[in-house]
Amino acid sequence: MKNSILLICMITITLLISFLSWHYFGSDAAGILKGKPDAVMNWLPTILRIHIGGGMLAMASGAALKYTSLRSERIAAHRWLGRFYALSILVSGTMGACIAPWSIGGAVTAFGFLSLVGLWWYFTFRSVALAMKGDVVGHRRAASFSLALTYSSLTFRLFLLFPLLTSLPFVPVYQFGSWACWIINLSLVALFLRKKTTTNGATVSVT
Numbered sequence: 001m002k003n004s005i006l007l008i009c010m011i012t013i014t015l016l017i018s019f020l021s022w023h024y025f026g027s028d029a030a031g032i033l034k035g036k037p038d039a040v041m042n043w044l045p046t047i048l049r050i051h052i053g054g055g056m057l058a059m060a061s062g063a064a065l066k067y068t069s070l071r072s073e074r075i076a077a078h079r080w081l082g083r084f085y086a087l088s089i090l091v092s093g094t095m096g097a098c099i100a101p102w103s104i105g106g107a108v109t110a111f112g113f114l115s116l117v118g119l120w121w122y123f124t125f126r127s128v129a130l131a132m133k134g135d136v137v138g139h140r141r142a143a144s145f146s147l148a149l150t151y152s153s154l155t156f157r158l159f160l161l162f163p164l165l166t167s168l169p170f171v172p173v174y175q176f177g178s179w180a181c182w183i184i185n186l187s188l189v190a191l192f193l194r195k196k197t198t199t200n201g202a203t204v205s206v207t
């Protein structure tokens, strides 16, 4: 039951974020592209679109991975989806790292996003490596952290509601959100896994 609710949430978030991001495929003057220096406008919009496309595929395949992980008869599909998910993250993360230096809010935001990319790759490729070694428990833990980072795109956008709905200034909230989105999501998963470990009475390390 809990797993089904989580899966429905993942599908809803994927559709919502994809819908909200769609306008970047229509115009070079959409959203964050408006404020970028002219010198980068000959390449940055294309890189941003590849980043967004990869992010959408990572979210969609992440939800499909959750679905197939609940059904042992779908293990072959789970393996192929896992490869596709890791590839989407490699592409989207690389493109995200390329555009991070031109983020709104300068160095603070850029380092927030670059840390996110590094952790995104680390947990994703660790989960693949552990699956290949046959360490199912370790694989599940690393995959949970990877998915939490994929879905930090929602947490980040929730922060952006504050300047929209209140008189808080946009740039400091954007800078704060670029760090807080992944710190919050990783902490929530770490807490959840710790609680689960305590409940099951097992002793397994967090990473």
Ligand code: HEM
Binding pocket: 017, 018, 020, 021, 024, 031, 032, 051, 052, 053, 055, 056, 058, 059, 093, 096, 097, 099, 100, 102, 103, 104, 113, 114, 116, 117, 120, 149, 150, 151, 152, 153
């Ligand atoms: C989890 C790792 C991610 C990192 C490190 C990352 C990094 C970035 C960076 C550096 C920017 C440019 C920000 C700026 O110029 O101010 C950006 C923008 C954007 N990213 Fe990501 N991103 C990630 C995940 C995703 C995912 C999963 C999606 C889902 C579709 C996504 C969709 C977008 C969109 C739509 C924008 C344009 C700005 C906006 O409308 O908020 N990103 N991202």
